[in-house]
Amino acid sequence: MTAPLMDDVRSLAYRLLLQMDKRPAHPDRLLRVALGRNPALDPRDRALLTELVYGVLRWRRRLDWHARVLSEGKKIDADVLVLLRLGLYQILFLTKIPAHAAVHETVEVAKTAHGKRVVGFVNAVLRRTLRLGDAWPWPDPRHDPVAYLAVMTSHPEWFAEYALKRWGLEEAYAVLSANNEPAGTTCRVNVLKVHRDEVIRWFRERNVAVEPSPVLPEAVRMGALRMDVGACDPFVQGWIQVQDEASQMVSLVVDPKPGERLLDLCAGFGGKTTHCAALMGNDGEVVAVDREAWKLEALRENADRQGIRCITVTAADVLELDPAKTGLFDRVLVDAPCTGFGVLRRNPDIKWRRAARSPYRASLTQKAFLRQAARFVRRGGILVYATCTIFELENHGVAEGFSRDFPDWVLESAADVLPESCRAMTDGPYLSTWPHRHGMDGFFAARWRRL
Known part of the structure; x- marks a missing residue:
């Protein structure tokens, strides 16, 4: 079977972008499904498809501005605007694609989905882009x-x-x-199975650029990848877990010990759950809770792959859990639902699915989850609150409110339990990482001890 033509890749990108424009969906999941249904796509086409989808999502606001300038403020139907974004992104951002080729291929996509009027409009707008060159009427930072x-x-x-x-x-x-810089791939090495040096050696033998993390002893940073990490032997064998350094630091703030009981609320797919279990030496009990049973099934598979046996899962609403039934724990992590503005490098679609009131609404849920989580901590135990966002209302606001309302909890410094190399990534007593300062995702964590 021959590989699809390039315009087929663009048609597929257009369909995926249309789908996300009409109904919120995770681009990575849509891409996995699309690539699975198109196994004949060669690696270059697969890379182009991913670049087109994520690039348009990342630069949507600027692309829409270009479209409005080029159309002189005329109303553009939503599905036509999505197509213009796709064409404009190739012309303005993808320097390896000749501009005239980008125009031609986008017009070809228009022919398959729209009538002559739309085809003519798309062609005219994109060709005007070529004529304008760099002569855009950019907003003035002094006046607006x-x-x-x-x-x-x-x-x-x-x-x-x-x-x-x-x-x-x-x-x-x-x-x-x-937020517009594509995030690199960072992996946590599963020390229950392998030493970091062996992981580095495996990738270097296959000409993959990989370096030890300068801040975490169990992490590696990878360069541009030409392989699916999830299909490579080190992942399949449970040697590695794809996980940003900032996310790994949250587990270090929890600082679990062998033989303890740990409760992970909002566990999701279990990146931090399995990390905590590894830090415990696979010795103790880790209870992972999430309301989505399908996520917990993935967590189980993740734990099995890493050879972790101390994790049990519970599908439940966090606010409905009863400590009388679960018992108390030495440590509780509440990785709270949040706006996600610390991970926009990986999830640019989030920008367009939030509104000005979203941080406030999220903070109400976070406060309720944190208060509920506190009920499960034994005296002398540790409670950690974490988010992957950068809004003060969701981070400092929630943490300071808890400290104020619960005086029998002592706020402890995250720096005291983090490696020396990470201690600059704190804001007062809190863990606080930033893409523009630290080159990693934006995470926040606060830690208390119950008196």
């Missing part, structure tokens, strides 16, 4: 800094306004720009 930030860094206006008020123009630009 919010529009400047929103367009130049491709973020919603409400978030650009928030960033400007919090950090000022220069740092706000750095924060927002970092």
Whole structure:
């Protein structure tokens, strides 16, 4: 079977982007399904498909601005706008694709999905892009800094306004720009099975650029990958877990010990769950809770792959759990649902699925989860609250509110349990990582001890 033509790849990208525009969906899952249904795609086409989908999602706000300028403010139907984003992204951001080829291929996609009027409109807009070159009427940062930030860094206006008020123009630009840098691949080495040096040797023997993490002794950083990490032998054998360094630091803040009981609320797929179990030497009891049973099934498979036997799972609503039935725990981690604005490098679609009130709404849930989690901690035990977002309302606001309302809990410094190499990644007593400062995801964690 021959590989599909390039316009087929673009048609597929268009369908996926349309699907996400009409109904929120995780791009990585949609891409996995699409690639699984198109096994004949060669590696270059697979890479192009991924680049087109994530690139358009990442730069959507700026692409829409270009489309409005080019159409002179005329109303553009939603499905046509999605197609223009796809064409404009190739012309303006993908330098390896000739601009005229990008126009031609996008027009070909238009022919398969729209009538002559739309085809002509798409062709005219994209060809005008070529004529304009670099002569765009960019927003002026002096007269309209919010529009400047929103367009130049491709973020919603409400978030650009928030960033400007919090950090000022220069740092706000750095924060927002970092969200558009594709995140590298970081893996945690499963020390229950292998030493980090052996993992590094395996990848280097296959000409994969890999380096030991400069901040974590059990992590490795990888360069551009031409392989599916989830299909490689080290992953299949349970030697590694794909996990950003910031996420790994949360488990270090929990600091679990062998023989303890640990409760992981909102466990999800179990990245932190299995890390905590490994830190315990696979000795003790880890109870993982999530309301989504399918996630817990994936967690079980993840634990089995890593050779971890001390984890049990419970499908339940966190707020309905009863400590009288579960017993108390030495340590409790509540990795709370959040707006996710610390992981926009990996999940750019999140930008367009949140609104100005989202941090406030999330903080209400987080406060309820944290108070509930506290009920499960024995006296002298540890409670850790974590998010993957950067909003003060969800981070410091929730943590400070808990400390104020529960005086029988002592806030402890995250720096005291983190490796020396990580201690600069703290904000007062809290763990606080940033893409633009540390080159990793944006995470927050607070730790208390019950008196």
